Amino acid sequence: MNKNRLSASLQAGLNNQMTQEALAAQIYLSYGAWAASEGYSGIANFLFRHANEERNHMMKFLEYILERGGKVEIAAIPQPPANPVSVQNCFEQVFQQEINNTAGIYKLVKMSFDEGDWASWNFLQWFVKEQTEEETLALNLLDKIKVAGGEKATGEALYALDRDLEKEPDEAELAETKTVENP
Template identity: 75%
Template sequence: MNTNRLSKTMSDGLNSQMTKEAAAAQIYLSYGAWADSEGYGGIANFLFRHASEERNHMMKFLEYILKRGAKVKVEAIPAPPQDPTDIQDCFEKVFQSEIDNTNAIYKLVKISFDEGDWATWHFLQWFVKEQTEEETLAMNLLDKIKIAGGKNASGDVLYELDRDLEKAPDEASLAETKTAENP
């Protein structure tokens, strides 16, 4: 008996996203290694934690595909892009990677909606929220770097940023959690 509950289009899309999450993990891992080699151990720690988070996202997709009775296709991932040139470039690349990932999630949400695949639509809502969080976090870091002087930030400021990111929370505060009493 065929127990697959995913269309071919959805199955292919979810498998592709699983690979995209694995690639995102490698990007964070690569940028973390670069940051560490440049002496930014705190920033490296932050990026390594996010590499692990992306691997967890990959596993969520893998498990969902299996639980819906479809076939998982583990594919090769592309090599990460070249190393950043500086801290601002690093987080600009992180932000762009998150935007690309968000757009891919949105395409899956649309497919699930168009197909009336409400189980997958529901599953993907967690990722919609997660991507909002990831983009917000990256934008907040870019804002801090901009305030610090951007590409011209001094060593003292970058030292502080490095120290702050070592233990910084991995989540951003989202608009949906705000109230008049808690802006």
């Protein structure tokens, strides 16, 4: 008896996204190690926390595929890109990685919609919101780096940014939570 309730194309897409989440975790881990080696312990801590978050996303995909009776395919992940050359470059690459992840999620959402796989469509809505948060968070960090001086930021400004990121929340507030009373 075939218990798989995922189409072959959606199963392949979910497995691919699971691998993308694993790659995202490795990128955050790699950049966190770079930040630590450069003396930015606060930035490193922030990036290491996000590496764990991406691993959790990977596991959500794995569990979902199994719950739907699908077959999980564990694939090799590519090596993360080269180390950043600056703090600004680090977060520019983080932002681009999040944009790439969002594109993968959107592709799956469309696929599940087109196939009428409402269980998968519903599952993926959590990731749509999560990616909105991730992109917003990365953009907010890029704004902070810009205010600190961008590529020309002084050591003092980068030190303050490093201290701030150590305590930075892991989630961004989204527009959907805003009201006239709470802008």
